[in-house]
Amino acid sequence: xxxxxxxxxxxxxxxxxxxxxxxxxxxxxxxxxxxxxGQIVSTTDLAVTLRINPATANKAISCLVxxxxxxxxxxVGMFMAQGAxxxxxxxxxxxxxxxxVDPMLHEAAKxxxxxxxxxxxxxxxxxxx
Amino acid sequence: xxxxxxxxxxxxxGAIRAVDDVSLTLxxxxxxxxxxxxGAGKTTLLNLMTKKLFPDCGxxxxxxxxxxxxxxxxxxxxHMTDKNYFxxxxxxxxxxxxxxxxxxxxxxxxxxxxxxxxALAQHSIxxxxxxxxxxxxxxxxxxxxxxxxxxxxxxxxxxxAVHRDLLYRELIANYSQxxxxxxxxTHLIDEVxxxxxxxxxxxxxxxxxxxxxxxxxxGVYAVAGATDKVNAFIxxxxxxxxxxxxxxxxxxxxxxxxxADRQAGEQLNLEFSxxxxxxxxxxxxxxxxxxx
Numbered sequence: 231x232x233x234x235x236x237x238x239x240x241x242x243x244x245x246x247x248x249x250x251x252x253x254x255x256x257x258x259x260x261x262x263x264x265x266x267x268g269q270i271v272s273t274t275d276l277a278v279t280l281r282i283n284p285a286t287a288n289k290a291i292s293c294l295v296x297x298x299x300x301x302x303x304x305x306v307g308m309f310m311a312q313g314a315x316x317x318x319x320x321x322x323x324x325x326x327x328x329x330x331v332d333p334m335l336h337e338a339a340k341x342x343x344x345x346x347x348x349x350x351x352x353x354x355x356x357x358x359x
Numbered sequence: 360x361x362x363x364x365x366x367x368x369x370x371x372x373g374a375i376r377a378v379d380d381v382s383l384t385l386x387x388x389x390x391x392x393x394x395x396x397x398g399a400g401k402t403t404l405l406n407l408m409t410k411k412l413f414p415d416c417g418x419x420x421x422x423x424x425x426x427x428x429x430x431x432x433x434x435x436x437x438h439m440t441d442k443n444y445f446x447x448x449x450x451x452x453x454x455x456x457x458x459x460x461x462x463x464x465x466x467x468x469x470x471x472x473x474x475x476x477x478a479l480a481q482h483s484i485x486x487x488x489x490x491x492x493x494x495x496x497x498x499x500x501x502x503x504x505x506x507x508x509x510x511x512x513x514x515x516x517x518x519x520a521v522h523r524d525l526l527y528r529e530l531i532a533n534y535s536q537x538x539x540x541x542x543x544x545t546h547l548i549d550e551v552x553x554x555x556x557x558x559x560x561x562x563x564x565x566x567x568x569x570x571x572x573x574x575x576x577x578g579v580y581a582v583a584g585a586t587d588k589v590n591a592f593i594x595x596x597x598x599x600x601x602x603x604x605x606x607x608x609x610x611x612x613x614x615x616x617x618x619a620d621r622q623a624g625e626q627l628n629l630e631f632s633x634x635x636x637x638x639x640x641x642x643x644x645x646x647x648x649x650x651x
Contacts, residue, residue, distance in 0.1 A: 241553065243632070243633050243634070243635050244632060244633050245633070246573060246576070246577070247553055247573075248573075273535075274532070274535040274536070277531050277535060278528050278531050278532045278535065279528075280553075281524070281527050281528060281531065281553060281554060282531075282553045282554065283390055283531075283553065283554055283555060283556050284531065284534065284535050285389075285556050286553070286556075286573075
């Protein structure tokens with residue numbers, strides 16, 4: 231599996247491409263597609279496969295390097311850092327309310343769905359695994 | 360790495376100012392999009408940059424050397440023209456073999472492998488090719504030229520979706536392996552937007568805008584909601600194009616979306632979104648468009 235390109239994204243207009251790419255790679259890490267110290271696809275492969283400017287792919291990678299998710303080894307490639315998954319989980323959990331709960335409540339308010347009905351729906355749906 | 364610069368370049372055809380006092384510098388190692396409506400001057404500019412036309416005034420330099428005085432520097436700049444100007448009667452394979460004479464870094468093996476990928480028969484005669492294959496031939500020669508500056512005029516004209524996809528990928532792979540300056544002049548903005556680093560917009564022979572794509576898109580936003588509320592919101596902002604449908608209006612504002620903007624908008628029940636490069640282009644270049 232190492233070095234395979236899992237990241238196939240349909241880019242949306244709502245956010246910069248480099249952020250969407252960085253998140254897609256993070257998603258792959260969360261899904262357990264990369265082992266710690268496992269090799270990540272090269273920026274060239276990312277750029278060619280996703281048909282994006284290599285500078286954009288580099289920008290996404292730089293973000294992930296800054297966040298300690300991946301590290302580079304000169305002339306060898308890029309690898310998943312130790313503890314990367316935990317760092318991503320922490321960051322995503324902090325953003326969960328803003329990214330998911332707030333928009334849901336906003337939509338519920340627009341549709342006139344009461345707070346307790348939203349809670350009931352969540353309970354009824356149960357946990358998605 | 361090679362820098363190509365254009366200084367105060369102008370070219371008139373009769374009463375029409377096809378290129379009107381254009382100055383720009385193409386930094387090495389970037390992919391530029393050259394965008395403009397039909398007749399905006401894109402092809403004329405590219406022809407002037409490669410001495411296929413002579414300017415009325417102004418100059419073009421390659422690494423500081425004026426192309427009008429130094430023919431040799433033209434081998435550093437490959438121009439994929441919008442038409443076939445190849446000698447008639449030559450087969451594709453013969454044409455490929457002539458290329459190194461003019462572009463010493465031309466990679467024949469690569470050209471042949473690209474021809475195979477696009478299923479371009481090397482025994483075919485360029486003049487007899489379909490529109491799509493004529494474009495493919497010219498694009499292959501541009502990619503294989505290995506010139507430090509490659510100018511593509513309509514590189515996907517007449518290509519089907521599969522070939523367009525293949526061409527963009529080959530272009531990115533080529534650029535990744537051998538970084539160079541690339542200019543892509545095209546009307547298919549949405550599909551090339553993510554390939555571009557910088558964008559140059561021409562309007563009536565002049566540069567309307569030159570910016571990194573990401574900065575441009577960060578500096579524009581759409582705002583939608585009830586027409587009177589949107590009108591109130593854009594009254595003190597730079598609206599570059601709005602559309603109304605029923606009681607709803609969507610406007611495009613040419614500035615960075617601040618948290619103050621967002622708050623003001625939310626009080627009016629407005630929704631914000633980013634816009635595509637193509638939408639910004641349409642807003643900036645249609646007749647009613649207001650230039651920032």
